[in-house]
Every structure is written in C-alpha cells, then in structure tokens.
Amino acid sequence: MSDVFVVVTAAGSGTRLGFDRPKALVELSGQPLVVRAVNGAFTHPEVVGIVVTAPEDSLTEFTVLFDADQRVRVVPGGAVRQESVYRGLEAIPDLANDLNIALTDTTPVLIHDAARCLAPTTVFHDVVAALDAGYPAVIPALPVTDTQKTVASRQVNVNGITIEKVIGAVDRTELRAVQTPQGFHWQTIINAHRDATHRWGSETEAATDDGALVEACGIDVHLSRGSQMSLKITTKLDLIIAEHLLTHQ
Numbered sequence: 001m002s003d004v005f006v007v008v009t010a011a012g013s014g015t016r017l018g019f020d021r022p023k024a025l026v027e028l029s030g031q032p033l034v035v036r037a038v039n040g041a042f043t044h045p046e047v048v049g050i051v052v053t054a055p056e057d058s059l060t061e062f063t064v065l066f067d068a069d070q071r072v073r074v075v076p077g078g079a080v081r082q083e084s085v086y087r088g089l090e091a092i093p094d095l096a097n098d099l100n101i102a103l104t105d106t107t108p109v110l111i112h113d114a115a116r117c118l119a120p121t122t123v124f125h126d127v128v129a130a131l132d133a134g135y136p137a138v139i140p141a142l143p144v145t146d147t148q149k150t151v152a153s154r155q156v157n158v159n160g161i162t163i164e165k166v167i168g169a170v171d172r173t174e175l176r177a178v179q180t181p182q183g184f185h186w187q188t189i190i191n192a193h194r195d196a197t198h199r200w201g202s203e204t205e206a207a208t209d210d211g212a213l214v215e216a217c218g219i220d221v222h223l224s225r226g227s228q229m230s231l232k233i234t235t236k237l238d239l240i241i242a243e244h245l246l247t248h249q
C-alpha cells in the first residue's frame with residue numbers, strides 16, 4: 001500500500017461559469033464542487049492527505065468546509081493554475097509531517113481539478129497503480145471523437161460572421177484529451193514545478209497541465225484510461241450535464 005497525497009486545485013474564479021462566487025463553491029446537487037472533489041479523492045483507500053488551493057480572498061469559506069478533517073489543508077492559490085499547484089505542492093511536506101507519514105521521492109502525488117469532481121475511483125486507482133509500477137508520470141486521458149482540423153491564425157469577418165481557413169487535418173487516432181487526477185512521483189513533480197517557475201517568468205507562459213512541465217524536464221509521461229464522468233465543469237451547460245450524470249448513474 002502506498003500513501004498517496006492529492007492537491008485539489010480550487011483557486012480559480014469560474015469566470016466562464018458566471019456565478020457570483022468561486023466555481024469550486026458552486027453546488028452540484030447540494031454539495032460544493034470542492035467538497036465533491038475531496039470526497040471523491042478519499043474514495044481511493046490509499047489517499048491519506050489532501051491540500052486544497054483556494055482563492056486568497058475566500059480562504060475562510062473554504063477552510064470551514066474541511067475544518068473537522070485533519071487530513072485536509074487549505075492554502076491560498078496563485079493567479080494562474082500552475083502557481084496554485086506549486087503552492088499546493090509546497091504544502092505537502094508539512095501536511096505529511098503533521099500526519100506522521102513519510103514522504104519519499106516516489107510517494108504518489110495526484111493533482112486534481114475541483115472542476116472534475118465526478119472523476120470515479122477507478123481512474124484514481126489506475127493512475128496510482130501505474131505510479132506504483134514505477135512510472136513517474138501518469139495521466140488519465142480519452143480518445144478524441146470529433147474529427148480535428150488545424151486552421152490559419154488569421155480569422156476573417158464576412159457579413160458579420162467569423163470564418164477560419166482550414167490548413168490541414170490531424171489524425172485523431174493519435175490524439176488524446178487529457179484529464180485529472182494527473183499522478184506523479186513526489187520528486188518528479190516538485191522538481192518539474194520548481195524548474196518551470198524558474199524558467200518561465202510570466203503568467204502567460206504558464207502551463208494548464210502538469211504533465212507538460214514533466215515533459216519539459218525530459219521525463220516520459222504515460223497515459224491511463226480516463227472517464228467521461230471526469231468532465232471538467234467549465235460552463236453552465238457542463239453543470240447541467242454533471243447534474244444529470246450524478247442523478248442517472
């Protein structure tokens with residue numbers, strides 16, 4: 001049995017969802033997304049501790065949600081997701097220490113978006129199993145179902161509509177859409193984030209995916225099987241779909 005730590009990223013504002021509070025506090029069937037994401041991660045029996053990144057100005061609201069649970073620590077996130085993850089990772093050694101759990105170079109650390117709060121236990125299980133088998137970076141992903149095109153960067157406006165010129169096609173059998181929880185050995189992911197923070201000064205260059213930071217270090221990243229249940233709640237339509245999935249599964 002491994003001891004697994006998780007960073008649940010929940011420090012985003014949820015601009016595209018359009019509520020008057022952070023997305024992770026929005027309720028899905030009566031429970032905030034962040035609570036669902038944390039409970040979902042704890043359904044994996046080896047998960048021992050979770051760091052939640054929260055928006056700096058909503059720290060109290062997030063903290064009270066987990067006050068009674070020593071296994072959960074809430075920390076302020078950053079301006080972009082990459083920075084939030086880094087701050088979450090930096091809080092893991094302290095949490096491990098307080099829980100009396102040894103953190104080793106290969107301890108599995110998962111990074112999971114609160115916005116993917118319906119990710120099933122099987123997905124967590126597969127990621128952890130591959131990490132335990134010695135792979136340092138494992139990401140759940142699904143094949144892409146729509147045909148893909150590449151387009152010219154210049155858009156054209158014609159009679160009030162915007163059109164784009166197709167310049168090529170992509171073989172979709174080679175494509176995968178990646179999800180979270182993304183799993184890494186502790187040393188692999190903390191080093192990748194430290195390197196990236198030193199390499200990239202500005203927020204515009206920040207990565208939206210932790211696997212990319214590990215790839216940039218020249219370490220192989222592998223994919224495990226994702227799930228349609230792990231959809232990312234980004235817009236109101238996603239929230240409606242998630243509500244439906246929850247009540248009809």
Ligand code: CTP
Nearest residue numbers: 009010011012013014015016079080084114115
């Ligand atoms: N996130 C974070 N810190 C940030 C930005 C995002 O921890 N500075 C988290 C979000 O809370 C979310 C995940 O990263 O769980 C994926 O981000 P996204 O779906 O883009 O959420 P938001 O940034 O909140 O939404 P939007 O981009 O519409 O504002």
Ligand code: MG
Nearest residue numbers: 012013014081
């Ligand atoms: Mg965002």
